[in-house]
Amino acid sequence: xxxxxxxxxxxxxxxxxxxxxxxxxxxxxxxxxxxxxxxxxxxxxxxxxxxxxxxxxxxxxxxxxxxxxxxxxxxxxxxxxxxxxxxxxxxxxxxxxxxxxxxxxxxxxxxxxxxxxxxxxxxxxxxxxxxxxxxxxxxxxxxxxxxxxxxxxxxxxxxxxxxxxxxxxxxxxxxxxxxxxxxxxxxxxxxxxxxxxxxxxxxxxxxxxxxxxxxxxxxxxxxxxxxxxxxxxxxxxxxxxxxxxxxxxxxxxxxxxxxxxxxxxxxxxxxxxxxxxxxxxxxxxxxxxxxxxxxxxxxxxxxxxxxxxxxxxxxxxxxxxxxxxxxxxxxxxxxxxxxxxxxxxxxxxxxxxxxxxxxxxxxxxxxxxxxxxxxxxxxxxxxxxxxxxxxx
Numbered sequence: 001x002x003x004x005x006x007x008x009x010x011x012x013x014x015x016x017x018x019x020x021x022x023x024x025x026x027x028x029x030x031x032x033x034x035x036x037x038x039x040x041x042x043x044x045x046x047x048x049x050x051x052x053x054x055x056x057x058x059x060x061x062x063x064x065x066x067x068x069x070x071x072x073x074x075x076x077x078x079x080x081x082x083x084x085x086x087x088x089x090x091x092x093x094x095x096x097x098x099x100x101x102x103x104x105x106x107x108x109x110x111x112x113x114x115x116x117x118x119x120x121x122x123x124x125x126x127x128x129x130x131x132x133x134x135x136x137x138x139x140x141x142x143x144x145x146x147x148x149x150x151x152x153x154x155x156x157x158x159x160x161x162x163x164x165x166x167x168x169x170x171x172x173x174x175x176x177x178x179x180x181x182x183x184x185x186x187x188x189x190x191x192x193x194x195x196x197x198x199x200x201x202x203x204x205x206x207x208x209x210x211x212x213x214x215x216x217x218x219x220x221x222x223x224x225x226x227x228x229x230x231x232x233x234x235x236x237x238x239x240x241x242x243x244x245x246x247x248x249x250x251x252x253x254x255x256x257x258x259x260x261x262x263x264x265x266x267x268x269x270x271x272x273x274x275x276x277x278x279x280x281x282x283x284x285x286x287x288x289x290x291x292x293x294x295x296x297x298x299x300x301x302x303x304x305x306x307x308x309x310x311x312x313x314x315x316x317x318x319x320x321x322x323x324x325x326x327x328x329x330x331x332x333x334x335x336x337x338x339x340x341x342x343x344x345x346x347x348x349x350x351x352x353x354x355x356x357x358x359x360x361x362x363x364x365x366x367x368x369x370x371x372x373x374x375x376x377x378x379x380x381x382x383x384x385x386x387x388x389x390x391x392x
Contacts, residue, residue, distance in 0.1 A: 001041040004086045004093035007070050009034065009041075010048035011094060014066035023053060023304045043191065047146075048073060053303035054144045057119035058112070062104045067094065075105050119144050120306045124296070131347040135375065139345065142374040147300035149190035150378065151198075152207040153182040154240050154266055160184065166198040179378050180212035182240075202265035207233050208298075210378030211343075216241065217370075217383070219337055221285035225249065225278065227328045228290045232259035232270065235288075239268040244285070246270045249278050283333035291321045293342040293349050297372075297380025318348060325357050329364065329386075338364070338386040343379055350382035363388050 001009070009030060016026040027049060031042055052059055052069040059072035074086060089095045097105070118125040118140040129136045151174060153163040160176055163184060167174050173188035184204070186193060198204045215237035218224075222244045226235035229248035236259075239246045248270050250256050256272055263270045273281060294314060295305045325340060332338045340357075342349050354366050369384040 001037055001044075002092065004088065005091070006041060006044045006048065007074060007086060008092050008094050009037070009045045010052070010073075011066035011070045013045065013049050014052055014069055017049075017053075017304075018064065018066065023049060050303060051077075051146070053307070054146075054300065055119055056303070056307060057115040057117070058144075061112075061116065062101060070094070071097070071101060071105065080106070120299075123311060124306060124309070127346045127348065128296075131345055131350075132373070135373065139374055139380070143299045143303075143306075145300060147298075147379070148209075148377065149186040149193065150177065150207060150209045150212070151184040151186060151193065151204040152180070152212050152237055152240075153184060153204055154202055155182055156240050156267060157201070157203045163198055163204050166201075166203060167193075167196055170196040170198070172196055172198075177209045177377060179209040179372070179376060180216050182216070183209040183212050185209070185377070200265075202267060205233065205236065205262070205266065207237060208379045210297075210372035210376065210381045212237060213372060213378070214341055214381055214383045218288065218339060219286060219385075220244065221336070223247070223284045224286045224288070225273070225281075225284040225331060226288045226290070227278070227331070228288075228292070228324065229259070230255050230290070232256060232262060234290060235259075235270055236262060236266050236268060238288075239263075239270065240266065247273050247278075247281065247284070249273045249275065251275070278331055282331040283336065284331055285333050285336045286339065287328045287332050287336070288339045288341065289324050289328045290341040290343075291324050293317060293321065293344040294346060295343055296345040297343040297374065297382075300374070301379070318353070321349065321353055322357065322360075325353070325386075326361070329361065332388070334388055336387075337367075340384045340386060342382050344382060345374075345380045350384075354384045354386070357386070365389055 013026045013030050017023045027046055052073050059069045062068035062071055087094045087097050114122055114125055132139055153160050164174055170192060171189050172192050174184040174186045177183040177185045193199050215234050218238055220242050224238060224244055225247040227249050229235055229250045232248055235246055235248050259270060294309055295302055299306050329338055358364050364386050367385045367387045372378060372381040374380045
């Protein structure tokens with residue numbers, strides 16, 4: 001596919017997304033219709049689509065359409081002299097720019113709305129500003145950039161240097177990242193990781209650097225339960241550093257379907273528990289609740305989320321988070337730790353939830369909390385440790 005044809009494909013995908021189809025589904029639909037497209041073409045179209053989603057507010061200055069978004073993407077990433085050749089209408093290229101589009105793209109006197117500046121709906125901008133204050137513009141800008149690819153070195157399998165050497169042998173450049181001891185940032189050829197010897201042998205796993213930092217700081221425990229385990233990345237990261245028994249649970253067991261092969265590759269044993277089995281197997285020394293949330297700290301990876309989240313859904317998430325905390329608290333040993341985590345930037349999902357839980361459950365208090373900002377390189381995360389007050 002030519003660069004112009006890739007732009008046309010991205011317009012098609014984005015129009016389908018704007019009509020109500022999930023972005024991933026729209027990309028899959030296009031891929032099935034476009035058997036001629038090679039792997040590099042599919043990757044390029046995906047990159048264009050996701051850049052448009054991350055920058056949807058700013059790119060919508062010509063109107064919220066696939067063409068409008070892709071035009072602004074191209075204008076942002078292409079020399080002015082090359083735009084006409086990309087939008088020529090010849091072959092599979094998009095139609096030429098209209099006079100109105102030329103004016104809209106290149107006018108110098110233009111006042112951007114708040115949604116355009118922050119690239120999120122205004123109500124979410126208000127949540128962000130209330131949560132991070134003066135850092136809000138910089139964090140919003142960071143969320144428009146493509147997320148880095150991070151790996152976690154399984155230190156029980158080898159050293160960081162060994163992992164770097166192994167990856168290099170497969171043409172992948174990686175370097176250590178300050179957020180976590182075992183974190184590597186992939187500098188070149190991230191799409192080769194899944195086929196690399198280091199990955200297939202269990203020497204490295206895909207995991208965000210801030211997520212790794214949270215796992216590395218968790219206290220040691222004889223019995224650890226990851227209560228909202230999802231794919232199981234955190235329980236595996238914890239198990240690589242601790243010798244205790246590992247347990248995983250998720251409200252949707254399907255999310256755990258890949259945990260067994262991942263654990264086997266990492267040389268770990270993780271027992272998967274149903275909700276009822278969690279109660280039977282309790283108490284646990286450490287219960288980690290990486291609760292469902294807005295996902296705002298990871299919007300670089302999942303930019304669709306900031307445009308699909310509604311106020312009602314956000315308020316419902318807050319109640320779900322409290323419900324999970326109350327459930328999980330019943331599983332913690334008297335001298336154990338209840339760890340609460342989100343990949344959210346918003347105070348109402350983070351600090352405010354801890355204050356509310358402790359106010360409604362006076363036997364608990366917060367012994368530690370920490371925010372991780374996208375400005376530190378990884379995703380935005382929050383972690384808090386809750387412990388039970390000594391009984392008189």
